[in-house]
Amino acid sequence: MYKISMIIPVYNAEKYLKRTINSIINQSIGFENIELILVDDNSQDNSKSIIEEYVAKYDNVIGIYSNENHGFPGFGRNKGIEIASAQYIMFSDNDDEHDKDLCLKLYEAIVSEDADIASCDKVKRDNIKDIPVSEKYVGGKLSSNGNIIVSNDDLAYFEDITIWNKIFKKEIIADNNIRFVENMLAEDLLFCLEVFFNSSKLLYLEKYYGYFWDMHEESLSHECSPKHVENLLNSIPEMFKILGKYNKKDLASFYFKFYLRNLLRFFIDVNTTESNLKSMIKKLYNYEKEAGFGCKANEGWANIINFFIVHRFFNLAILIIKIMKASKGSAFLRKIFRSV
Incomplete structure (x- = not known):
């Protein structure tokens, strides 16, 4: 055995x-x-x-x-x-x-x-x-x-x-x-x-x-096609459903942060149009609204982006995302974003 x-x-x-x-x-x-x-x-x-x-x-x-x-x-x-x-x-x-x-x-x-x-x-x-x-x-x-x-x-x-x-x-x-x-x-x-x-x-x-x-760039967890980002967004209602099944809806914000960090990283890595990115950001905003806007990520860089999202400054959020996307080619800038 x-x-x-x-x-x-x-x-x-x-x-x-x-x-x-x-x-x-x-x-x-x-x-x-x-x-x-x-x-x-x-x-x-x-x-x-x-x-x-x-x-x-x-x-x-x-x-x-x-x-x-x-x-x-x-x-x-x-x-x-x-x-x-x-x-x-x-x-x-x-x-x-x-x-x-x-x-x-x-x-x-x-x-x-x-x-x-x-x-x-x-x-x-x-x-x-x-x-x-x-x-x-x-x-x-x-x-x-x-x-x-x-x-x-x-x-x-x-x-x-x-x-x-x-x-x-x-x-x-x-x-x-x-x-x-x-x-x-x-x-x-x-x-x-x-x-x-x-x-x-x-x-x-x-x-x-x-x-x-x-953290291999080629692994599934780092495959950031628009389809995968939308898929992760669409899994959030499944989380809400499980919380409802066990009468744990009050924990929605607590568990939402685990999605938040990955989604914001995907927003940085995804190759898509700015209008599609904004659509994804708005969908995230609506889910955060459902979770009660009480969510904070475990990493500072993610909270910077999310601050603008929860306050509906979507264009500013996209600007920060673009800056962070550009920083991926610089080890020095990546170290800075690790620490914020």
Whole structure:
């Protein structure tokens, strides 16, 4: 019986996939304790061949191959959930890395406290520097081994809604029929909301940076076509719907900030007309209005843009976006915008 089922959706990841898989094979918990499920979403590069290579070499590597591309990772994650046999589930993106002790630390933590979720901190990597990212929480208390226990209603205020630095009790997912939406972005946020609202205890390994999130320009999370920006905007009503389902509408502004940062970054990166950009900004404004205008992003540069949006100075917001777009070619200016 495997201790962990690790699920990785794969699409056109030949450049980084072996590195990601090898960082799982080298886990200190012992690779024999991990069921690795790789779901290829009809890649057009050598990703499928790489998966087949590992499937042939290891009995605990399962390859699933789609004959069509679904466009978003929710499909692959749901396929993995369907066949996962371990009591605990983890997820990874196909281009990131893991600290060698990630699986062991999260597994021991969730088992020792009989928690529903265990989470750790992460490191964002780009071509300037590594950025350690720690999360905020409400009402946590120390466990016997020095980790933070966040329980019951306080779980709704745990600020880390990424899935790949966590381990989940499969029972919570299965018993509540929780799945990823398959046709839109922000699927991880929506999934975490469902899990959090159906869980009673999360264990947080504060200051353990176990997951290395590489900010590759070519990855899906950085693909900033107008279609993807509109898709992210259109996922916001899904968030409102989940909050209504669990009588948590008062948290709309709290969760809206997770969309805000990504949307504002997309506004900087998207290649579109100024009139279309303004249309997107107005749609964001309307959603902020619905959320109560109480939202602030976690990064200063985003709050600069958002200040003008919430006050309906859309042209000034576009001007700042243009300046920040121009700054992307300058490491010096990017460092300045990091600090504001």
